Amino acid sequence: MSVSIDIQHAVKRFGDKTIIPDLSLHIEEGEFFTLLGSSGCGKTTLLRMIAGFNSIEGGEFYFNEKRINDLQPYKRNIGMVFQNYAVFPHMSAGKNVGYGLKQRQVKEPEFSRRVDEILNVMQIQELKDRMPANMSGGQQQRIALARAIVIQPDVLLMDEPLSNLDAKLRVEMRLAIKRIQNQFKITTLYVTHDQEEALSMSDRIAVMNHGVIQQIGKPMTIYSHPRNLFVATFIGQSNLFDAEVVECEGKKALKFFDGSLQVMPRLQSSVPVGTPVKVVIRPNEIDFADQGIVGMIVETIYLGAEIRYTVNLENGQTVEVSHDIKRRFAQNGEVVHLAFDHTRANAFDAQTELSLMEEK
Numbered sequence: 001m002s003v004s005i006d007i008q009h010a011v012k013r014f015g016d017k018t019i020i021p022d023l024s025l026h027i028e029e030g031e032f033f034t035l036l037g038s039s040g041c042g043k044t045t046l047l048r049m050i051a052g053f054n055s056i057e058g059g060e061f062y063f064n065e066k067r068i069n070d071l072q073p074y075k076r077n078i079g080m081v082f083q084n085y086a087v088f089p090h091m092s093a094g095k096n097v098g099y100g101l102k103q104r105q106v107k108e109p110e111f112s113r114r115v116d117e118i119l120n121v122m123q124i125q126e127l128k129d130r131m132p133a134n135m136s137g138g139q140q141q142r143i144a145l146a147r148a149i150v151i152q153p154d155v156l157l158m159d160e161p162l163s164n165l166d167a168k169l170r171v172e173m174r175l176a177i178k179r180i181q182n183q184f185k186i187t188t189l190y191v192t193h194d195q196e197e198a199l200s201m202s203d204r205i206a207v208m209n210h211g212v213i214q215q216i217g218k219p220m221t222i223y224s225h226p227r228n229l230f231v232a233t234f235i236g237q238s239n240l241f242d243a244e245v246v247e248c249e250g251k252k253a254l255k256f257f258d259g260s261l262q263v264m265p266r267l268q269s270s271v272p273v274g275t276p277v278k279v280v281i282r283p284n285e286i287d288f289a290d291q292g293i294v295g296m297i298v299e300t301i302y303l304g305a306e307i308r309y310t311v312n313l314e315n316g317q318t319v320e321v322s323h324d325i326k327r328r329f330a331q332n333g334e335v336v337h338l339a340f341d342h343t344r345a346n347a348f349d350a351q352t353e354l355s356l357m358e359e360k
């Protein structure tokens, strides 16, 4: 049975170092929830607190209404999958998968039925009698996942499970994990520093920095409506511009270093004229137009479906632009005007770094 996870004001210290100062979050029953952040931001630390492998210096942890702060790890009914597979090398795949069932004293024929079922679901039936040494990384990770799920855990915790796999396998395994999670609807907390993984798999994502959650939201919200500059620049590739809020024919607009203007209909109406802002624009949200910031194309890279341009501006800044291959092909040395898709660009207060855009 799946449970909801509720964390209220969690604190984690190692010695006199505070890793997590005050963290709260709620994960719905059956949800695929991802902690996304760069190395060292405290993702694993939080995961281990939930699993019961780390002490808790403050705050309350609940599975449904049950407080788990002082519950022994083995009583939390958690399935775990780590980066380094952690399958037992001296056991066949089938024995590995059945390990948790044996510990729980599940007897035949139930035992074999459940092992076979999960091997089937994971599409690894043919590996049942094979030893881990004779399996690829991807196969070992499937075994690890099957072993975690077969016990019907209340919560599945995964810590960078795909980091050791090559790029192609990583994408395949994303789909496999997502499919299994969907099928069993196990409440899942997934830890990764890989934003593409997070965006493609999660129901919701929490972006973390220095032990503090910066934003929690659906992948699309996090990507399109970042609530602060950190999230905007951490997720996806972005260009950053300094600008100032001005009024232009009764509408809010941004004025850039060269005096060029860009109307911004989504800018909050309460933002005062003269406010210095940072504007974040993704490479695919910049057009070559008749007006806008002037620059010169210094590099073009052909990537099959898209072309990437590097454009140098008069102030020395470099801008990355990416266009669909179907568009007009611009050449190195060409002088272009950059216009932004104002429905997608995001502006942030230069001081507080908080978003100045209207909510969707």
Ligand SMILES: Nc1ncnc2c1ncn2[C@@H]1O[C@H](COP(=O)(O)OP(=O)(O)OP(=O)(O)O)[C@@H](O)[C@H]1O
Pocket (backbone or CB within 6 Å): 014, 019, 037, 038, 039, 040, 041, 042, 043, 044, 045, 046, 193
């Ligand atoms: N047992 C420990 N004792 C002291 N400091 C620790 C301990 N475990 C983790 N830390 C520190 O806590 C911080 C957060 O580490 P954590 O492993 O949670 O980060 P992370 O976001 O999961 O990054 P990574 O992906 O690199 O594991 C780091 O500064 C780390 O050095």
